[in-house]
Amino acid sequence: MFSGSIAINDGSIVEIGTDQSLPDATETIDATGKLVLPGVVDPHVHVADHVSIDSYQTATSAAALGGVTTFIDFAWQPYVGPESPWDQPGTLQENAQTKRTNAEEALIDVGLHGGILSEREEIFDEMPELVSNGITTFKLYTAYEFGLSNGFIHRVLEHIAALDAVALGHTEDNTTCESLTAELRKKGRTDPSWYPHARPDYAEATAAETLARYAREVGAKYYGIHTTCEKALEVIEHYQDDGSLIRGETCTHYTTLTQDLYDEKGQLPVIAPPLRTASDADALFDALQRETISVVSTDHVAQTRETKTKGNWWDGPFGANSLQLSLPVFHDEAVNTRGFSYPFLVRVMCTNPAQTFGLPQKGTLEPGTDADIVIFDPDESWTVQPSENESKADYSIYEGREVTGSVTTTLVRGNVVAENGEIVGAPGDGQFIERDLPDWSV
């Protein structure tokens, strides 16, 4: 960290220096006494689909207030099933087009991963075109009705390796989670504190083991999403030992909350995988420090309080919103409580996600890159109140939490989009980013 000034021209950072050394400006922003950080890059969010009720406008507004200047959502391969929103199978490309059209109302920059939800061969014909359209990463599930069999996962990974793309895995062993859930239902264990028992850490580690092993065998780049626990971290670390291209993330909530929250907040924090123990949270910080995993994302999902609390914990839906809170809440835990450095914070929330997902213009304040900047007040204390949500979600799993540190100003490519808790940008200020094939050799 050092004190200085930044010159911006035409959406890019042109120089870092002192007031005296920089060219004259037509407009200046005074950040005296505050921190100037690269905008947060959140590579795991859900917007405007069957998973999440947010529109691109509401999700990117929440992001702007939270200091997030780029996020990556998912374009889905339409599939047919009892819980599917589609009544016929379709192409991933057509859903990508829909999302790109929706993204025209974004206030921040957005990208898309491809989500492979069925075992239809056509996806292999689609993948090269998707990659050339900037969708260079593909998500696979081992759980839910759209989870893939190990055999098909193996084939997808071979195609990903051939394309030099990246596989993202949601890893929970499906039949284990299904059978434990059925057992708890049968016993009438309706209290939400039972929920973590339905999707245990070893079910996560078992599926992570399969994906990491297959990725190594076929030489595919693999990124384990929302890693929650020590057991899954051990798997990731094991498969990195020989230099295999295995990376991973955790999410803000797994580092800042524990499963006790199900006693306190009932079904609101029902997410998959579930919140874990305090020692798992410690292990996640340790793994971020050692770079066994390298990214903190949100897995943002917008649902209403009413939907989240309807029925029993097994009735769903999964997910929690946190685009607006991720930076201040993670900063408070990592820097204020645990004593991690600001360079650490910037690495896991900005630089590493940009580098991992083919966004060379993002996640850094290097001259020549996009002027995506957060001015952050590290001293302001406040209490999380869901009434301030820009997301369509009307609750927060952090509600009532006291936080020190807040986002003052967010710039996307030099435009101020949020300032002092207000949105000042407009739909269309953001752009769709066609991402490069990620280079993991560096």
Ligand SMILES: [Zn+2]
């Ligand atoms: Zn997700």
